[in-house]
Amino acid sequence: MDYSHIIVGGGSAGSVLANRLSARSANRVLLLEAGQDTPPGQVPKEIEDTYPGTAYFDPRFHWTKLKVRTQVVSHNNPDAAPPPLRKYEQARVLGGGSSINGQMANRGAPTDFDEWEARGAAGWNWDGVLPFFKKVEHDLDFADEWHGREGHITVTRIPAERWCDHTKAAGEAFRLAGFKYLPDQNGRFEDGYFPVTASIDGRKRVSAAVGYLNAQVRARENLTISTETQVSGLLFEGNRCVGVSAMVKGQPREFRGAEVILSSGAIHSPAILLRNGIGPVGHLREMGIEVRSALPGVGQRLMDHPSISLSSFIRRPARLTDAHSRRHILLGLRYSSGLPETPKGDMFVAVASKSAWHAVGQQVASLLAFVNKTYSEAGQVRLASTDWQEEPVVEFNLLSDRRDLDRLMSGFRMLAAMQLSAPLAAVTTDPFPAAYSDKVRAIGVVNERNRWLTKAVAALLDGPPALRSWIIDRYVVEGFTFRQVMEDEEALEAFIRKATIGVWHASCSCRMGRDDDPMAVVDNQGRVRGMEGLRVVDASIFPVVPCANTNFPVLMTAEKIADTMLAGG
Incomplete structure (x- = not known):
């Protein structure tokens, strides 16, 4: 079966995209998620809890082998001992980070998004993003020019x-x-x-999966959700991405579609691109990977909040x-x-x-x-191996x-x-x-x-x-x-x-930017430069991490790009 859109990653961005794109009956949408499902009526109690400390530490919902370095890594002094590796609680469950995070529902400063536009993301200034922040939320407390009341994510304050x-x-x-x-x-x-504004309804967490993938959405005949499905590679015909290879509950499968959207987060989205020959030429050749598209910004300038x-x-x-x-x-x-x-x-x-x-x-x-x-923009994601099952090397280089x-x-x-x-x-x-x-x-x-x-x-x-x-x-x-x-x-x-550690706000490793910016990976609609049929839509495309917990900016980003896609962009 061919799909119009294959979404790789059922986290916050993927949940939004699956909802919005499948709302058009002519589309056939496939959502792939490596972790488990959280269907209505069967959401694990740890995820539903408005106290996030149990879900956050539960290995059922993590990429358990992922470790990162947060301290600055010196590549100019080979004799220096590397900083310690730390476990990194990256979500592996439908809803992604929104299913295990601290539920902090904030947006950032208007100056953040004006800077996004100044860095080359045309149309992403504060006036351009505010309508989509409002579109995300159902605010139980405020109804004014700053807030939405019809969105899929309920927010309130204690x-x-x-x-x-x-x-x-x-x-x-x-x-x-x-x-x-x-x-x-x-x-x-x-x-x-x-x-603090929290993504809860007063009694339970409202994750992206709960809010955007409810029973009514799941009943759409043109939406397929495949969990326990990890993408092992991208399929190409020339410079066009035409599908993905994946392991579905341990069985190999191929899925083909008109467009593939990577929504796997700022660590795994660049890793997928790198394994498929899209990234810095030197690193790809070092790994023995044929260069499909030379994009030096892939995996570079990773950010978090120290x-x-x-x-x-x-x-x-x-x-x-x-x-x-x-x-x-x-x-x-x-x-x-x-x-x-x-x-x-x-x-x-x-x-x-x-x-x-x-x-x-x-x-x-x-x-x-x-x-x-933060002004620390020296982090990076690199491959440790060409094996798609191996976690990448992640260096945040905080401070x-x-x-x-x-x-x-x-x-x-x-x-x-x-x-x-x-x-x-x-x-x-x-x-x-x-x-x-x-x-x-x-x-x-x-x-x-x-x-x-x-x-x-x-x-x-x-x-x-x-x-x-x-x-x-x-x-x-x-x-x-x-x-x-x-x-x-x-x-x-x-x-x-x-x-000093980060606060699990990994971002900016596949940045939006102008065509004349050599470090830009995608354009202002998430389309990967030099490729056809391939987008990235998640926190990795942020030009700079905003002054906020990143979940609501991710939801906004997915809403804005989905709107552009449905309008023909």
């Missing part, structure tokens, strides 16, 4: 009366520091603190319970660093009043700061721009001042610089061993203060104490360099 005392104390600390309260973070873009965390022990009465909310991040802060030539709102703080699903996680709060407007390091250092000092302010000092104790280490990941896996282990440790932490402080210093702190990083600038910089 009101302050349902915040625990820790969240309320953080809000009061922000207020006393001079920040303005904003009832809506997706309204006018300005500095201030706000209840982040750091300051954690603390929450006194018992101030903790978040299910009676307040299942969600752990209820409050956010957007602020301006004041660094020369950076736009307003270039920094973001998320207040997590619970750090994990288990007993110790309920006792630990975190102030998570990330560089909203490759000194401005990001400087802002995280100043941001950490600001977080420390907030942590020591009267409101937060009244509800927390024992602040410590936190690292998202392999030990933290291991204890975050949902199993009975971790459940009982953390219960035992939590009982000790609720014991005498001296014992709690000793346990935190001995078993929780990893190399740097709060006092060290506050009193020693070199220790603070060393901690930031070691502990």
Whole structure:
């Protein structure tokens, strides 16, 4: 059977495209997803939960072999030891990241999208993208010029009366520091603190699969959804892509279509292009791959938001319970660093009043700061092997721009001042610089061993203060104490360099741009340069990562390109 459109990847972008393109009865649409299905009435409870910490750590929903390097990799010093590899929780399930992420439904700054257009993505300025952000959402709280009420993704905010005392104390600390309260973070873009907008309906997560691939859409005769299906290669006739080869539940298949759309994310979409001879000539020849199209930008300039965390022990009465909310991040802060030539709102703080699903996680709060407007654009995705089953080499090279390091250092000092302010000092104790280490990941896996282990440790932490402080210093702190990083600038910089991670916002590895930009991979409609019948539509085509969690910008991007395609583009 031939299809009009074959979509490779059933994540956020793929779910949108499958819905919109199949709405035209003349189209025959095939959606391929490597992970499992989440059909109506059978969505796993971990995915439905408005607390994302269980789905996020569940290996059933991950590319379990994917590991990345976040620290800067020196390719000029072959004798230098490479930075450590870190597990990367890339979603492998229908709905993609929207099925396991933190449900943060924000958009970015208007200046982000004006920069997109300035970098060569014609028509992608703020005025060009706002209608598609509005088209995505069904906002339960606001109906104004900034918001949509008819979209497939329900969004809402947890009101302050349902915040625990820790969240309320953080809000009061922000207020006393001079920040303005904003009832809506997706309204006018300005500095201030706000209840975070979440892609939930108040009771459950609303993933892209739940919102865009409901029972009515699935009933369309012209839409086929094939899960547990991993694409092994692209099929070509000359410079035209005419289909894909795939493994469907372990069986090889070929699917042919008029157009193939890669929506596999900023790590796997460039890897697919590279394996099929589309990318930098030097790397392709090094791997023994015949060059089909010389595009030096494929896999290059990978981006994410560098982040750091300051954690603390929450006194018992101030903790978040299910009676307040299942969600752990209820409050956010957007602020301006004041660094020369950076736009307003270039920094973001998320207040997590619970750090994990288990007993110790309920006792630990975190102030998570990330560089909203990052200048580190030196990441890359390369092949480790020509074998389609092997994960690529992924180097984010966070903090490759000194401005990001400087802002995280100043941001950490600001977080420390907030942590020591009267409101937060009244509800927390024992602040410590936190690292998202392999030990933290291991204890975050949902199993009975971790459940009982953390219960035992939590009982000790609720014991005498001296014992709690000793346990935190001995078993929780990893190399740097709060006092060290506050009193020693070199220790603070060393901690930031070691502990900075991304926030799972991989993007920009197949960028949109002008025809005269040698690093542009696709045009402003996602069409791969020099090829026919092949597009990329996901976060990899962002010209630069916006000042936002990337899920809503991905949904917007897919809506905008689907609209163009249906109009004949």
